[in-house]
Amino acid sequence: xxxxxxxxxxxxxxxxxxxxxxxxxxxxxxxxxxxxxxxxxxxxxxxxxxxxxxxxxxxxxxxxxxxxxxxxxxxxxxxxxxxxxxxxxxxxxxxxxxxxxxxxxxxxxxxxxxxxxxxxxxxxxxxxxxxxxxxxxxxxxxxxxxxxxxxxxxxxxxxxxxxxxxxxxxxxxxxxxxxxxxxxxxxxxxxxxxxxxxxxxxxxxxxxxxxxxxxxxxxxxxxxxxxxxxxxxxxxxxxxxxxxxxxxxxxxxxxxxxxxxxx
Numbered sequence: 001x002x003x004x005x006x007x008x009x010x011x012x013x014x015x016x017x018x019x020x021x022x023x024x025x026x027x028x029x030x031x032x033x034x035x036x037x038x039x040x041x042x043x044x045x046x047x048x049x050x051x052x053x054x055x056x057x058x059x060x061x062x063x064x065x066x067x068x069x070x071x072x073x074x075x076x077x078x079x080x081x082x083x084x085x086x087x088x089x090x091x092x093x094x095x096x097x098x099x100x101x102x103x104x105x106x107x108x109x110x111x112x113x114x115x116x117x118x119x120x121x122x123x124x125x126x127x128x129x130x131x132x133x134x135x136x137x138x139x140x141x142x143x144x145x146x147x148x149x150x151x152x153x154x155x156x157x158x159x160x161x162x163x164x165x166x167x168x169x170x171x172x173x174x175x176x177x178x179x180x181x182x183x184x185x186x187x188x189x190x191x192x193x194x195x196x197x198x199x200x201x202x203x204x205x206x207x208x209x210x211x212x213x214x215x216x217x218x219x220x221x222x223x224x225x226x227x228x229x230x231x232x233x234x235x236x237x238x239x240x241x242x243x244x245x246x247x248x249x250x251x252x253x254x255x256x257x258x259x260x261x262x263x
Contacts, residue, residue, distance in 0.1 A: 004183050006132045009195045010107055012185070013130060014082050016192040021061070021085035023190060028126040029063035031071075033154040034250030035239035036228060037221040045152050045217065045254050049074040052120035055144060056080075057108040057137070057153075058127020062090030062101075068123070069099045077101040078119070080108060082130070109133035109140070116143045124153040126250075129197055132183075134204070138211035145257040151213060152255075157220065157248040158201050165236045165243065172235075172246055201251060213255040220248045 031040035040046060049072040056065055059079030068074045077094075079101055081087050087105050094101050106112035108124070108131045122141055131137040141151050164175035181203065184196045208215055223244035235242040239249055 004185065004195060006109075009132045009183055009197075010082065012193055012195050014084075016189070016194040017083040018085045019192050020190045021083055021089060025061045025089060026063050027061075029060065030067040030123070030125055032125075032227065033219075033252050034126055034156065034221065036223050036225070036232065036241065036244045037154070037248075037250035038219060038224055038252070039227075043219065043252070045252070046072060046123075047121065047150055049121060051075045053118060054078070055114065055119045055122045057122065057124040057141070058082075058130060059090050059103070060086050060125075060127065062093040064123060064125050065090065065101055066093060066097055066099060068121075070097070074121075078103070078114065080104040080106045080112065080114075081127075082107045107132065109137040111140055111143075114140075114144055117146055119144050120146060120149050122149070122151045124151075124155075126154055126156070128153045128204075129155045129199070132197065134197075134199065134207050135210065138207050138213070142211045142213055142257055145213075147257055147259040149257045150216075150254065151208075151257070152253070154250055154252045155204070157251045158199060158204075160243075160247050160249055161198070163243055163247055165240075167236060170235075172243060204251075204253065208253065208255050212257070214258055215253070215255050217252075217254040219252040221250045221252065222248070 052074050053076040054068050054074045055078040059065055059081045065077050065079050087103055104112040159178045162174050162176050162178050163172045166173050181198055184198055187193050228241050232241050
């Protein structure tokens with residue numbers, strides 16, 4: 001699938017997400033950073049947002065934006081998502097709560113009209129990995145942030161996918177190579193066709209550095225059993241407590257746009 005072009009990947013994923021969006025409604029949103037992962041209540045990564053401007057890349061069903069308004073007192077909310085269904089959910093949720101926001105239907109590696117040097121905080125909660133162009137997306141993040149602005153994102157730990165539970169031996173085995181970095185077409189992800197962009201952890205971190213942002217904190221989350229449901233105890237489930245004790249489900253990154261250029 002390495003020959004898949006950006007427009008193909010974007011088209012497949014937009015169609016897929018428009019169908020599966022209801023399955024993920026309200027899931028993996030702040031203060032939660034990921035399945036069975038450490039939460040914002042524990043990490044305290046988000047700065048004081050009183051009177052601040054916030055942008056979310058991949059706003060999903062709008063629950064993180066609502067949290068940033070209701071619980072963190074942000075002054076101005078912006079969001080984008082490439083799924084029409086997700087944008088519709090966000091509009092409905094925020095309208096119901098009386099929360100104003102400027103929303104865009106767009107891939108995060110494009111600028112649909114977002115101002116530069118404007119935002120105090122940009123977040124992407126379990127969404128950044130869907131971008132077809134990571135480097136360009138992070139260059140845009142840098143351009144949107146004010147000097148001193150913060151970018152926080154979470155995503156599934158790239159090594160997590162390599163583990164599979166083998167019921168025959170009742171153990172986890174390495175099934176796929178962590179080193180492979182190609183877009184992979186999955187014809188039956190949640191019963192839809194989808195393209196997963198496999199990238200190493202170093203790829204994300206180096207892209208952050210190359211964008212001009214400064215890494216502040218990297219979290220490879222310990223398993224958070226307080227978030228576990230009964231089904232999460234089954235070892236064969238994708239996100240499971242036993243599996244998360246061997247490999248983090250989630251990594252979280254906090255980075256800052258420098259206030260001045262280094263000479």
